[in-house]
Amino acid sequence: MKKLVLVALMVCALVPSFQAQKLKGSDTVLPLAQKEAESFMKKSKTSVTVTGGGSGVGISALMDGTTEIAMASRKMKFDEKVKCQEAGKSIVEKIIAYDALAVVVNPGNSVSKLTREQLEGIFTGKIKNWKEVGGSDLKIIPYSRETSSGTYEFFKEHVLKNKNYVSSILSMPATGAIIQSVSQTKGAIGYVGLAYLNKDVKPIHVSFDGKKFVEPSLENAMNKTYPVVRPLYFYYEKKSEAKNKAFIDFVLSAEGQKIVDQVGYVPLKK
Numbered sequence: 001m002k003k004l005v006l007v008a009l010m011v012c013a014l015v016p017s018f019q020a021q022k023l024k025g026s027d028t029v030l031p032l033a034q035k036e037a038e039s040f041m042k043k044s045k046t047s048v049t050v051t052g053g054g055s056g057v058g059i060s061a062l063m064d065g066t067t068e069i070a071m072a073s074r075k076m077k078f079d080e081k082v083k084c085q086e087a088g089k090s091i092v093e094k095i096i097a098y099d100a101l102a103v104v105v106n107p108g109n110s111v112s113k114l115t116r117e118q119l120e121g122i123f124t125g126k127i128k129n130w131k132e133v134g135g136s137d138l139k140i141i142p143y144s145r146e147t148s149s150g151t152y153e154f155f156k157e158h159v160l161k162n163k164n165y166v167s168s169i170l171s172m173p174a175t176g177a178i179i180q181s182v183s184q185t186k187g188a189i190g191y192v193g194l195a196y197l198n199k200d201v202k203p204i205h206v207s208f209d210g211k212k213f214v215e216p217s218l219e220n221a222m223n224k225t226y227p228v229v230r231p232l233y234f235y236y237e238k239k240s241e242a243k244n245k246a247f248i249d250f251v252l253s254a255e256g257q258k259i260v261d262q263v264g265y266v267p268l269k270k
Helices: 002-014 030-042 055-063 078-086 116-124 150-158 175-184 218-222 238-252 254-263
Strands: 019-025 046-051 069-072 091-105 113-115 141-145 170-172 188-193 205-207 229-237
Touching (some): 019 055, 030 238, 030 254, 046 238, 055 078, 055 229, 091 254, 113 116, 116 141, 116 205, 141 150, 150 188, 229 238
Parallel strands (some): 113 205
Antiparallel strands (some): 091 229
């Protein structure tokens, strides 16, 4: 019996420790984090689980200890920081990439460019018909992310200048749902992260000065001519820095930043 116990202990000592890590939050960061996790797991003894739900959901999960890393497409809010301080949590912020926020319409829509003021009018409900912005006589159907989304917050702050969305706006639980809805609805308009663009929707050229209209693209985001670019974040507790270090170092490495480029976002250095 003693020999069996000894053998079991020896086997356990030879088996390498296998860590598990959880990431939760931003739907914008989700496709990038999934690709990073896939590559990281191939070369490490760590299991990485990645789920979406929105930036607010991820930050809440970090606060209550149900995730190690919160993914966010916006900065942590003041009240969130206060709650963390009150709970005795010291939070670390890391920018992992940049994203251009693209406005998209149905491919059948004749409108191809809009000013920031026109976008504000559309999403606040002042502009209700596409003919008001040079399109067909067709009702505008705006789609948005849910309030827990960092993309919702960023669009409201930077494009709507903190004005409220129209009360009838159709809120979607995920970015993929916006792509699907806009692709199937003739009068639809929505906004998505750059990596979500595909042939099923048409990206709008945007102008913030009313003169130069710029297409949402990786190149235009990198050369800073596209006006709606934002950082993407990881948040984690300082006390868990040692556990998170290997994965975060991988994401920030040349190999990890190459994945950022491949997914369709903007690397930190190019």
